[in-house]
Ligand code: ADP
Ligand code: ZN
């Protein structure tokens with residue numbers, strides 16, 4: 017028997033399977049989809065069996081046997097193997113990358129050895145105990161470096177530790193120990209009473225524990241939450257108030273308070289949408305629906321009832337959300353409806369936790385998966401429905417190889433399973449809406465808010481006027497007044513600082529002019545080191561002007577503020593305000609999103625201040641004001657989607673206000689109130705924006721009228737990067753037809769990352785049948801030759817940002 021194996025050797029220029037002989041003793045065990053180890057050159061590498069066959073062209077003497085069988089049950093289904101082949105063609109990636117991305121990272125290959133504690137820690141020689149600390153596994157390297165291999169060998173002989181060399185499978189052993197608070201109120205109270213009064217901290221913690229009896233936390237979480245040192249915590253552990261546990265229970269942050277909900281009586285609009293979905297489901301047609309519903313129109317309830325119907329048919333459902341740790345409220349709604357049938361996959365889970373969830377899916381213990389992008393690969397075998405909520409979000413596109421879009425994968429899988437896909441959004445991507453207009457997708461529309469509330473009123477504030485009237489602060493008079501009123505009425509508000517990426521631009525504070533490229537209609541990017549403005553599409557550059565080219569004002573300068581600065585401004589203007597800040601700095605800790613949102617939900621703050629993170633998914637009844645401090649930042653990104661992103665963001669944040677009985681009010685501050693993306697966000701009406709933006713896209717030949725491909729070339733040496741980007745462009749010009757536009761090469765908008773210089777070029781085309789083949793040839797040239805010179809080349813078909 018011959019196994020056809022895709023090997024994990026990404027540097028190899030040719031991407032194809034290799035044949036290996038299956039040793040007799042494994043013939044009954046191997047299946048396509050199993051992981052194996054195979055000899056490849058001088059090494060043993062990981063591979064996936066993609067097919068089994070009887071014959072091979074490899075001559076007898078040259079055929080090598082599999083060296084190790086890692087699974088006796090396949091980790092990938094036949095569907096996944098087919099999907100991987102499709103992704104390889106679709107995204108021009110290595111097949112191995114496509115296979116790997118479908119598996120939880122705990123199952124992915126890493127050739128590091130790890131040492132696992134199998135016996136008791138205190139049986140180990142002291143020097144090894146130190147290395148372990150409180151971990152249950154450590155890298156082999158650590159022991160090697162410490163020169164303790166002899167002790168290690170001895171301990172292995174004693175059966176206290178084991179080496180795992182196969183792959184790093186953190187999935188099976190929990191790396192973190194947790195603390196379980198005693199589940200006995202009386203005893204806890206006893207412990208609290210026995211603590212000497214001068215140990216104040218201990219007393220407070222002990223009393224807190226009474227209220228949290230039986231709860232499980234990591235030691236770090238406890239110390240953070242209670243603001244105590246480990247010494248205090250250890251004292252309580254010694255007294256028996258909490259004990260360390262090996263966290264074998266499936267941890268899940270969202271079930272804690274899930275209250276069971278029942279299906280709501282649908283509005284007429286919801287009912288019409290649902291019925292169409294159910295009809296498609298019944299007739300087993302792989303229809304793609306675009307559910308376009310304004311914020312608060314009850315899209316989620318439609319998802320929930322469609323899922324329910326799939327479950328009743330004995331099928332499964334996969335729900336994708338843009339970034340689930342940012343939207344705990346969303347996953348809770350699925351949990352509340354379907355309870356234990358739901359698995360939640362999100363980036364906040366450790367590798368091991370993700371692996372647990374994945375196993376539940378694989379074993380069929382759950383029927384619904386809610387997760388971010390990669391959950392689209394959930395290994396269900398009888399899917400009845402795919403859902404992408406907020407389908408316009410760029411996080412659905414993976415930025416590294418394989419550069420797949422979750423929407424495309426969901427649609428592919430829906431054809432395999434003969435089931436519908438729902439793409440939901442208040443502000444669909446232009447591509448999707450255009451497809452719906454052409455009836456490639458079926459459009460479903462919700463025009464009214466589900467609970468009859470009206471959309472919040474939106475006021476656009478011209479910050480140029482504020483400056484003219486002598487107000488140099490970041491709050492317009494109108495917004496400041498609105499904040500004051502909310503503070504008095506004890507209502508809550510969200511202040512949104514629009515910040516994205518590293519991009520910076522130069523803006524005139526008198527007239528709002530941002531210098532644009534003459535050729536591309538894209539904002540020029542400011543380069544501080546050279547005091548220059550550059551266009552990252554076509555390479556055009558000019559000096560930073562000292563006065564505004566439009567109005568000659570001198571108030572033209574670099575634009576951008578951080579959340580911290582805003583926070584201190586708020587305290588300056590409104591000393592009585594209580595502010596919760598949510599940005600990358602305050603959310604580094606696992607679970608901190610939920611903590612901040614929970615606190616806000618409990619009314620512990622008046623103002624939630626944040627970046628993009630707070631734009632989505634919040635549903636709090638007491639929010640009556642949303643303030644957007646600077647609408648311009650995303651508008652001036654050097655990206656052809658800048659206007660679309662801005663409109664989406666403004667509509668999303670505005671949608672946070674007045675979702676329940678209290679009416680909402682929104683203030684959008686801007687230096688360019690006349691820009692259509694801002695003007696039209698006032699009405700929160702998608703279609704007029706769509707019409708305008710489509711005209712722009714047509715005029716400048718961008719998607720969805722044209723397809724774009726982004727090619728990036730990087731090297732440590734700037735000249736090499738430029739030279740090879742040039743070579744790529746010259747070569748492409750020769751190969752591609754006249755109708756294809758090739759722009760560049762130019763330095764990328766973030767021109768250096770991790771000491772590698774980045775150059776890029778953009779291909780625009782409408783129809784180019786040979787494009788894939790030509791790009792594959794370019795990639796082959798790169799892999800066989802350029803890579804040796806330290807070049808890295810990436811090809812991104814349909815990039816989500818540029
Ligand atoms: P969307 O996802 O479209 O922004 P949601 O699903 O969050 O909207 O719904 C907004 C609010 O309306 C939620 O509080 C939800 O519980 C409520 N809601 C949705 N559908 C109904 C309905 N049919 N009857 C009553 N309330 C509803
Ligand atoms: Zn000006």
Ligand code: ZN
Nearest residue numbers: 533536551554
């Ligand atoms: Zn340009």
